[in-house]
Amino acid sequence: MFLWVIQRxxxxxxxxxxxxxxxxxxxIIVVSLFPxxxxxxxxxxxxxxxGVVWVAALLASMLSxxxxxxSDYLDGTLEQMMLSPQPLILLVLGKAxxxxxxxxxxxxxxxxxxxxxxxxxxxALLVLAVSLLLGTPVLSLIGAIGAALTLGLRGGGVLVSLxxxxxxxxxxxxxxxxxxxxxxGLGASAHLSLLGAFLLLSxxxxxxxxxxxxxxxxx
Amino acid sequence: xxxxxxxxxxxxxxxxxxDVNFSLEAGELLQVNGPNGSGKTSLLRMLCxxxxxxxxxxxxxxxxxxxxxxxxxxxxxxxxxxxGVKDNLNAIENLRISSALAGNGIDESTAYASLxxxxxxxxxxxxxxxxxxxxxxxxxxxxxxxxxTVLWILDEPLVxxxxxxxxxxxxxxxxxxxxxxxxxxxxxxxxxxxAIETKRLQLN
Numbered sequence: 001m002f003l004w005v006i007q008r009x010x011x012x013x014x015x016x017x018x019x020x021x022x023x024x025x026x027x028i029i030v031v032s033l034f035p036x037x038x039x040x041x042x043x044x045x046x047x048x049x050x051g052v053v054w055v056a057a058l059l060a061s062m063l064s065x066x067x068x069x070x071s072d073y074l075d076g077t078l079e080q081m082m083l084s085p086q087p088l089i090l091l092v093l094g095k096a097x098x099x100x101x102x103x104x105x106x107x108x109x110x111x112x113x114x115x116x117x118x119x120x121x122x123x124a125l126l127v128l129a130v131s132l133l134l135g136t137p138v139l140s141l142i143g144a145i146g147a148a149l150t151l152g153l154r155g156g157g158v159l160v161s162l163x164x165x166x167x168x169x170x171x172x173x174x175x176x177x178x179x180x181x182x183x184x185g186l187g188a189s190a191h192l193s194l195l196g197a198f199l200l201l202s203x204x205x206x207x208x209x210x211x212x213x214x215x216x217x218x219x
Numbered sequence: 220x221x222x223x224x225x226x227x228x229x230x231x232x233x234x235x236x237x238d239v240n241f242s243l244e245a246g247e248l249l250q251v252n253g254p255n256g257s258g259k260t261s262l263l264r265m266l267c268x269x270x271x272x273x274x275x276x277x278x279x280x281x282x283x284x285x286x287x288x289x290x291x292x293x294x295x296x297x298x299x300x301x302x303g304v305k306d307n308l309n310a311i312e313n314l315r316i317s318s319a320l321a322g323n324g325i326d327e328s329t330a331y332a333s334l335x336x337x338x339x340x341x342x343x344x345x346x347x348x349x350x351x352x353x354x355x356x357x358x359x360x361x362x363x364x365x366x367x368t369v370l371w372i373l374d375e376p377l378v379x380x381x382x383x384x385x386x387x388x389x390x391x392x393x394x395x396x397x398x399x400x401x402x403x404x405x406x407x408x409x410x411x412x413x414a415i416e417t418k419r420l421q422l423n
């Protein structure tokens with residue numbers, strides 16, 4: 001059931017590859033613009049890399065949030081899901097995970113290559129990828145709440161960013177902080193543990209809040 | 220089985236209908252009639268728990284559907300005026316996915332057989348977006364052939380269908396009623412469906 005939702009959303013993403021590629025290219029381009037704009041000052045690039053990559057990841061994940069429920073809402077499949085005998089929380093969790101696989105995983109995989117542009121060291125590149133691996137699912141899970149709340153509203157895209165971006169701040173701080181800590185010679189484990197804690201917390205709370213928001217939005 | 224008492228629907232400031240009462244037993248059909256905007260769709264959405272009534276309650280086997288929640292969804296199939304099919308998937312994928320989500324997974328050959336009955340063979344591997352409006356409706360209605368639920372709530376199921384498809388749907392509904400199923404439907408077409416008892420509800 002849960003797997004059916006994931007399978008369905010991945011299949012849809014395969015059929016509509018442009019959606020996936022837009023997010024990925026947005027991420028690549030935003031990250032690549034910074035070295036061009038700031039100039040080849042190695043130390044400055046190194047110190048700003050974690051922040052730049054993380055902010056770009058937030059914005060990229062933001063881009064595709066609106067689509068998470070709205071297309072299903074418009075063609076009536078969301079209604080059918082809400083009438084499913086399975087708990088809505090599970091369905092929502094499935095949709096958020098599918099969203100992460102489509103938009104989050106490509107960012108994690110490409111991030112070490114982008115890190116090279118900022119002359120990050122190997123250990124920092126590794127921590128960057130790990131912090132994104134822990135952090136991007138949180139973005140999808142929290143984003144699902146915003147997407148569900150703004151479902152069917154005019155200008156939902158702008159509203160969703162106003163709602164969700166403030167909630168992304170802790171993830172941004174500790175995600176970027178992990179890479180900075182490694183570059184500074186300190187361990188990243190404290191930051192990464194906190195990111196892991198955010199992930200667990202949002203795994204438990206976000207589907208519940210999203211399901212409640214969906215019930216309100218579709219009434 | 221299904222008992223509705225004193226149901227009231229309010230849209231904004233206006234009361235669309237109130238004091239709606241009816242009950243439905245096995246093998247019975249309820250046809251909801253009324254002009255556009257009289258609240259037919261709102262009533263059906265309340266019946267399947269998607270919308271909350273302003274007043275009154277809906278009981279299924281004696282329990283309020285609000286408290287039953289997912290257990291209730293095991294007993295109903297709702298087809299709204301939106302088709303509920305994904306444009307980029309083909310008919311077989313759509314049917315298999317929607318059945319699985321309804322808690323009743325089917326294999327590919329079952330899906331193929333029911334699409335064949337709906338007259339969609341030859342088009343079952345095309346993405347639904349290239350099909351006509353009537354053909355999409357047929358894909359949606361194919362769900363009825365594989366559903367094992369008791370209560371069917373159908374909002375304008377005959378819209379966009381040609382005469383042969385209307386007869387097909389009529390046959391499916393009669394078979395379901397004969398087996399002891401229940402149907403609540405709205406339609407503007409003149410259609411005579413054989414049932415143990417056909418009830419009519421007029422909204423205005």
